[in-house]
Amino acid sequence: MKVAIIGSGTMGSGIAQVAATAGCSVKLYxxxxxxxxxxxxxxxxxxxxxxxxxxxxxxxxxxIENSISYVGSLKELSDADLTIEAIVENAEIKQKVFAELETxxxxxxxxxxxxxxxxxxxxxxxLKKPERFIGIHFFNPAPLMPLVEIIPAIQxxxxxxxxxxxxxxxxEKIGVLAKDTPGFIVNRVARPFxxxxxxxxxxxxxxxxxxxxxxxxxxxxxxxxxxxxxxxxELMDFIGNDVNYTVTETVFTAFYFDPRYKPAFTQKRFAExxxxxxxxxxxxxxxxxxATNPEPNKDxxxxxxxxxxxxxxxxxEAADALFLNIASAxxxxxxxxxxxxxxxxxxAWANEKSIDWCVExxxxxxxxxxxxxxxxxxxxxxxxxxxxxx
Numbered sequence: 001m002k003v004a005i006i007g008s009g010t011m012g013s014g015i016a017q018v019a020a021t022a023g024c025s026v027k028l029y030x031x032x033x034x035x036x037x038x039x040x041x042x043x044x045x046x047x048x049x050x051x052x053x054x055x056x057x058x059x060x061x062x063x064i065e066n067s068i069s070y071v072g073s074l075k076e077l078s079d080a081d082l083t084i085e086a087i088v089e090n091a092e093i094k095q096k097v098f099a100e101l102e103t104x105x106x107x108x109x110x111x112x113x114x115x116x117x118x119x120x121x122x123x124x125x126x127l128k129k130p131e132r133f134i135g136i137h138f139f140n141p142a143p144l145m146p147l148v149e150i151i152p153a154i155q156x157x158x159x160x161x162x163x164x165x166x167x168x169x170x171x172e173k174i175g176v177l178a179k180d181t182p183g184f185i186v187n188r189v190a191r192p193f194x195x196x197x198x199x200x201x202x203x204x205x206x207x208x209x210x211x212x213x214x215x216x217x218x219x220x221x222x223x224x225x226x227x228x229x230x231x232x233x234e235l236m237d238f239i240g241n242d243v244n245y246t247v248t249e250t251v252f253t254a255f256y257f258d259p260r261y262k263p264a265f266t267q268k269r270f271a272e273x274x275x276x277x278x279x280x281x282x283x284x285x286x287x288x289x290x291a292t293n294p295e296p297n298k299d300x301x302x303x304x305x306x307x308x309x310x311x312x313x314x315x316x317e318a319a320d321a322l323f324l325n326i327a328s329a330x331x332x333x334x335x336x337x338x339x340x341x342x343x344x345x346x347x348a349w350a351n352e353k354s355i356d357w358c359v360e361x362x363x364x365x366x367x368x369x370x371x372x373x374x375x376x377x378x379x380x381x382x383x384x385x386x387x388x389x390x
Contacts, residue, residue, distance in 0.1 A: 014142030182254035237277030
């Protein structure tokens with residue numbers, strides 16, 4: 001199979017590696033020659049490390065490297081069976097690229113976007129043959145993260161959808177089907193992990209007795225009591241506050257300003273200050289060589305309160321995604337465990353805690369705040385009435 005990747009940044013290069021490893025002939029396109037050179041050098045380093053670790057041998061290293069060619073013209077992608085775009089998250093720029101690309105490719109070629117937040121239907125509309133278009137969303141780093149969200153637009157043909165499902169399976173990735181709605185599965189359902197943590201921080205609930213801000217306390221609660229690999233503030237620092245804030249703002253706007261997705265001024269101010277996280281040396285934590293950061297308040301009662309509040313908001317979001325047919329229950333739980341490494345699927349977690357517990361927790365939050373942000377999913381209410389489980 002001949003695969004083309006548009007964009008040689010970290011994501012594009014990672015997808016190229018995945019396709020080449022699976023036995024495809026890959027062309028990686030970028031207008032910037034320096035970026036292509038950087039991608040080629042980076043791939044060689046990754047392959048060498050895999051050889052050192054005994055994951056592949058020298059012949060496999062050579063095969064993968066030789067399967068990828070680096071090109072600077074869209075015309076050179078004319079023979080691709082599948083093209084995946086992985087460039088800047090700007091709909092207008094992407095649409096221009098797709099419109100030009102289509103003039104060079106055959107009628108049967110599949111064209112896809114790796115967008116994490118833009119409308120697939122809108123991008124498909126830039127083509128004369130929109131039924132060939134689909135969303136294929138990898139997670140970073142693509143060679144290591146097993147999950148791929150597959151998002152058919154309303155224009156996408158059933159044949160193209162089925163072909164892409166099989167391709168992702170052949171590439172030994174875990175594919176989940178998602179409806180073309182803002183954030184798809186992961187970036188929609190995960191919003192409370194960040195948003196509710198920021199809200200708890202802004203309320204001062206997790207502040208320490210000495211007056212230090214409670215980032216560390218919230219992170220400790222989610223890791224120690226919830227089993228998450230990283231706390232929300234550690235993760236936002238890892239992703240980048242600018243990137244995470246933009247995704248939140250995009251989802252909030254796309255959902256017609258639904259208060260459940262409302263961004264936090266704290267994150268906006270940190271981004272504006274240049275406190276972007278690890279990449280800038282400072283975010284919610286200071287990453288300077290000799291910096292000291294506050295220790296968490298390890299009060300288990302406080303920690304349990306924080307963990308349960310964030311957890312029930314995540315469960316509520318997952319339940320609502322199922323209620324609105326964004327994806328199947330199986331795919332929602334797969335997406336959260338394989339896409340963002342949650343310790344359990346959120347719907348399975350709801351069963352474990354009990355549906356009654358979920359509804360009571362959400363209602364208790366609403367009773368305090370009287371905000372639509374804390375409205376309980378109709379599906380959870382219906383399940384409580386019926387005594388059913390996910």
